Amino acid sequence: MPEQRAALISQFFAAMPHYKALQMKLEEIGNGIAEISMPYDEKFIGDPQTGVISGGAVSALMDTSSGAAVMCHPTATISTATLGLRIDYMRAATPGQKITARAECFHVTRSVAFVRATAFDEDRDHPVASATGTFTIERAKGKTA
Template identity: 60%
Template sequence: MTPKVETIAHQFLEALPHAKALSMTLVEISEGGRVVLSMPYDARLVGDPASGVLHGGAVYALLDTASGLASMLHAGSAGSTATLGMRVDYMRPATPGQRITAEAVCYNMTRTVAFVRATATDDDTTRPVATTNATFTNEPRRGARS
């Protein structure tokens, strides 16, 4: 993908306080609205103190951010987006201490709605930690003319 798109994606992540608070970083973007983000293990994000497993909300936030970015980078995007609905399935607890990586694909885009699927894994990439299915709005940037 062109360096320009990568720059936009980096700037997008940098501008999101919640993404920064969770130390999300861009791993890869490719044609057709596919985005890979990752996030380090952080003891402050633990949801089960007995096992040290990350809270589902933190993993969800990574999947949501990757999915939103995927819809914005899709060729049919009008420039801005917001999550309409998202369903997450938690398949297994993420292994404590390991990075979480989320891969999102915007697999269908209409004039008004983006459909995005995403999967999160830890070091064991063969078994997903969580998957999501989401719909996002497809709308022009605020202030821009449609």
């Protein structure tokens, strides 16, 4: 992927208010694959009795990394929106650990991008959650895939 495009995408995220509010960080981007992390913060706790991060925060992270994967796909576009997203929560994320979501945009048509994503804490062998999503493709007029 051209460095220019990667820079443009990281600029777009740096200016995104919800991305900043959740303290997300772009770890990797290129050719339809994106990895974004989110630190452990007590503000993000969903279960006060265990200190486990809210499913909602994990889903925001998965949605963001999936969108980034679409934006960096070679045949996709710079602008996209989520159509549908399904998340399976396999286990509780370990309190105190950073969560990282890795998304892959594995297929793109003229108007739809298909993505799968996996979220991990520091134990990379046992995913916390997995997701599949569909995203819109906003093409410039007259430009086709």
